[in-house]
Amino acid sequence: MKNKTLLIVMTILLIGSFFLSSCGQAQAQTIKIGVNAELTGDVPKIGEGTKYAAEMWLEDVKAAGGLEVGGKKYPVELAIEDNESKAESAAAANTKLITQDEVLIIIGPQASKQAVPAGEIANNYETPMISPWSTNPNTTKDRPWVFRACFLDPFQGPVVANFVTQEFGFTKAGVLYDVASDYSKGLAEFFKEAWEKQHGAGSVVAYESFTTKDTDFSAQLTKIKDAGAEFLFTPQYYNEVGLIVKQAHQLGFNSPIVGSDSWGSAELIPLCGSDCYGLYFSTHYAAAGATGATKAFIDRYQQKYGYVPDDVAALTWDAFGLAQMAIQNCGKLTGDLKVDRKCVRDALSQIKEFDGITGKMDFSQGNDPIKCAVIVKIDDQGQFTFYKQACP
Amino acid sequence: MAFFLQNVINALQWGSFYALIALGYSMVYGVLMLFNFAHGDIFMTGAYIGFFVATGFLGLSASGILVLPNWLILILTILISMFLTSLVGMAVERIAYRPLRNAPRASAAITGLMVGIILETGNLAILGARRQKFPDLIASQTYQFNGVSITNTKIMIVLVSIGLMLALNFFVRRTKWGMAMRAMAYDFLIVPLMGVSINFIAAMTFGLGSALASAAGILFGIAYPVLDPYMGIIFGWKAFVAAILGGRGSILGAALAGFLLGFIEIFVATIFPSTLRDLIAYSIILIILTFRPHGFFGEPYSAQLRL
Numbered sequence: 001m002k003n004k005t006l007l008i009v010m011t012i013l014l015i016g017s018f019f020l021s022s023c024g025q026a027q028a029q030t031i032k033i034g035v036n037a038e039l040t041g042d043v044p045k046i047g048e049g050t051k052y053a054a055e056m057w058l059e060d061v062k063a064a065g066g067l068e069v070g071g072k073k074y075p076v077e078l079a080i081e082d083n084e085s086k087a088e089s090a091a092a093a094n095t096k097l098i099t100q101d102e103v104l105i106i107i108g109p110q111a112s113k114q115a116v117p118a119g120e121i122a123n124n125y126e127t128p129m130i131s132p133w134s135t136n137p138n139t140t141k142d143r144p145w146v147f148r149a150c151f152l153d154p155f156q157g158p159v160v161a162n163f164v165t166q167e168f169g170f171t172k173a174g175v176l177y178d179v180a181s182d183y184s185k186g187l188a189e190f191f192k193e194a195w196e197k198q199h200g201a202g203s204v205v206a207y208e209s210f211t212t213k214d215t216d217f218s219a220q221l222t223k224i225k226d227a228g229a230e231f232l233f234t235p236q237y238y239n240e241v242g243l244i245v246k247q248a249h250q251l252g253f254n255s256p257i258v259g260s261d262s263w264g265s266a267e268l269i270p271l272c273g274s275d276c277y278g279l280y281f282s283t284h285y286a287a288a289g290a291t292g293a294t295k296a297f298i299d300r301y302q303q304k305y306g307y308v309p310d311d312v313a314a315l316t317w318d319a320f321g322l323a324q325m326a327i328q329n330c331g332k333l334t335g336d337l338k339v340d341r342k343c344v345r346d347a348l349s350q351i352k353e354f355d356g357i358t359g360k361m362d363f364s365q366g367n368d369p370i371k372c373a374v375i376v377k378i379d380d381q382g383q384f385t386f387y388k389q390a391c392p
Numbered sequence: 393m394a395f396f397l398q399n400v401i402n403a404l405q406w407g408s409f410y411a412l413i414a415l416g417y418s419m420v421y422g423v424l425m426l427f428n429f430a431h432g433d434i435f436m437t438g439a440y441i442g443f444f445v446a447t448g449f450l451g452l453s454a455s456g457i458l459v460l461p462n463w464l465i466l467i468l469t470i471l472i473s474m475f476l477t478s479l480v481g482m483a484v485e486r487i488a489y490r491p492l493r494n495a496p497r498a499s500a501a502i503t504g505l506m507v508g509i510i511l512e513t514g515n516l517a518i519l520g521a522r523r524q525k526f527p528d529l530i531a532s533q534t535y536q537f538n539g540v541s542i543t544n545t546k547i548m549i550v551l552v553s554i555g556l557m558l559a560l561n562f563f564v565r566r567t568k569w570g571m572a573m574r575a576m577a578y579d580f581l582i583v584p585l586m587g588v589s590i591n592f593i594a595a596m597t598f599g600l601g602s603a604l605a606s607a608a609g610i611l612f613g614i615a616y617p618v619l620d621p622y623m624g625i626i627f628g629w630k631a632f633v634a635a636i637l638g639g640r641g642s643i644l645g646a647a648l649a650g651f652l653l654g655f656i657e658i659f660v661a662t663i664f665p666s667t668l669r670d671l672i673a674y675s676i677i678l679i680i681l682t683f684r685p686h687g688f689f690g691e692p693y694s695a696q697l698r699l
Contacts, residue, residue: 252536267522273525
């Protein structure tokens with residue numbers, strides 16, 4: 001009996017606290033920014049970079065006494081949600097941020113697998129969203145409320161194809177990709193298209209796939225080697241790259257292995273080790289040898305968190321820069337979320353050019369920026385060094 | 393020919409893992425008529441325990457307190473982790489299964505799923521979502537024979553797996569404890585009346601299965617050095633398929649079916665587009681089971697001499 005009473009009292013208290021807290025949020029004159037990040041699941045390092053960059057930005061805003069909009073300073077709050085690196089959780093996280101946390105704008109998710117479904121939610125609820133790192137075209141396609149801070153895969157695919165053709169003069173390509181990931185599948189297709197345009201049909205001699213969570217690629221790699229591929233293109237995330245590269249070497253495939261921006265995590269070298277030295281991938285920026293604002297960001301991040309920020313962190317920083325610019329350009333905040341979200345979206349769409357730490361972004365073609373890609377070489381210390389730039 | 397041989401070698405390595413894990417499923421089912429669905433996560437736990445033991449030894453070596461050659465570290469890691477993981481397995485049996493031994497079978501199966509989730513999320517809570525890299529205990533060396541690449545790690549993995557299976561077979565066939573296990577598998581109502589403790593045998597069975605899973609985890613870590621908390625789920629399911637395919641409760645069957653599963657997966661991916669690998673591989677197994685519903689070495693329940 002006693003226990004039952006206690007249970008009821010606890011339940012009432014719990015429900016009551018929910019009401020109280022939600023009332024409190026509605027009254028405060030704060031700007032809430034949602035972050036939808038891959039904190040757990042397959043690519044936790046991506047979520048970590050996102051969170052750290054967001055916290056650094058918040059630190060700056062706090063130091064300035066808040067975000068100034070139309071001559072008035074507003075305190076800023078971050079609502080960080082974990083999407084577990086799953087498509088359905090990313091959609092759920094966005095719904096929660098929009099309806100429960102009542103955020104003004106959402107930054108994230110990063111990976112296309114999450115960003116494509118999450119973008120659908122943001123667009124339906126008419127809430128602006130910026131994905132810093134998602135390169136798949138579907139993320140922003142026919143979605144006026146969704147933006148991004150990076151280049152697209154239809155651009156990245158040809159960049160890699162051109163690079164290999166010019167650098168090595170190869171004509172036979174092997175591709176290994178995850179068929180269950182929007183990002184990998186999309187990029188593999190764009191690469192194949194670009195490569196076959198240059199070298200004719202059938203020049204992709206092996207086009208092999210696997211599904212997320214697979215660890216053994218020996219059958220696929222044996223096929224690729226047997227088909228006479230002169231190099232391997234594998235647009236995979238850092239946790240798989242280590243396994244693929246190592247197994248390829250063990251099977252006697254010693255030709256170059258080329259990757260895409262999903263390689264560029266600070267975690268790549270700890271997992272892959274010396275097997276990855278000397279390989280190339282296309283990405284958004286190269287940390288080694290950066291200058292100006294980029295260098296300032298890298299140094300600050302490294303001092304704070306103990307490692308060189310990867311492209312996700314840098315792009316997240318730029319996405320926050322874009323969000324800040326849009327909110328400030330908006331002029332004034334009414335407190336009515338529907339009106340304010342529309343205002344921020346319109347302001348975002350009116351930004352024509354943005355000078356970020358990952359390079360100049362040209363938004364003249366809509367919600368996707370036109371910007372340059374970088375080819376990075378992994379040197380013998382495992383550092384990502386600038387090798388080449390490719391601009392549209 | 394080289395292409396074919398290469399795939400045979402790939403399949404042998406891949407099948408070893410399925411075989412080692414399937415044995416754990418099969419033994420527990422044989423003795424207790426219970427599917428231990430937490431077994432895939434015991435495999436994961438074993439891999440992590442191996443990771444910590446190996447890292448500890450390497451740390452001792454590096455600091456000069458206890459300098460050991462890497463091959464010795466490997467052997468010690470396997471033995472110590474097998475022991476520690478068998479304790480985990482016995483604890484799971486004691487805490488989660490024993491209180492439910494007379495409960496409906498479905499409750500016990502659900503318990504296994506819950507223990508699995510607890511192990512996964514417990515790991516996530518303690519270590520975080522970051523991937524761990526299994527240390528390189530033996531430098532991988534690649535040998536080439538007429539276009540076939542074989543590494544020292546692959547040879548070692550296959551040999552150690554087969555060795556462990558033979559040891560298990562010896563234990564079950566030639567020792568008193570093994571005899572008690574087989575007797576319990578035959579009839580777990582009568583045998584306790586003869587003075588054999590069912591609790592002891594159940595704990596031992598779980599311990600043995602977990603030790604094998606731990607060895608599989610360490611060998612897996614050597615071959616695929618990226619560990620994550622969810623690595624055991626799908627792998628556990630597939631090994632479970634192997635255990636059923638081999639005939640429930642049959643040690644030889646589980647071992648052979650594990651290798652067969654490895655061969656089917658590798659060769660399907662080789663012959664057909666790799667996108668269709670699991671679709672075709674598991675359709676084949678479904679067809680095999682349609683014609684042999686009790687697996688290769690299983691017999692209908694009434695006549696079954698399990699183990």
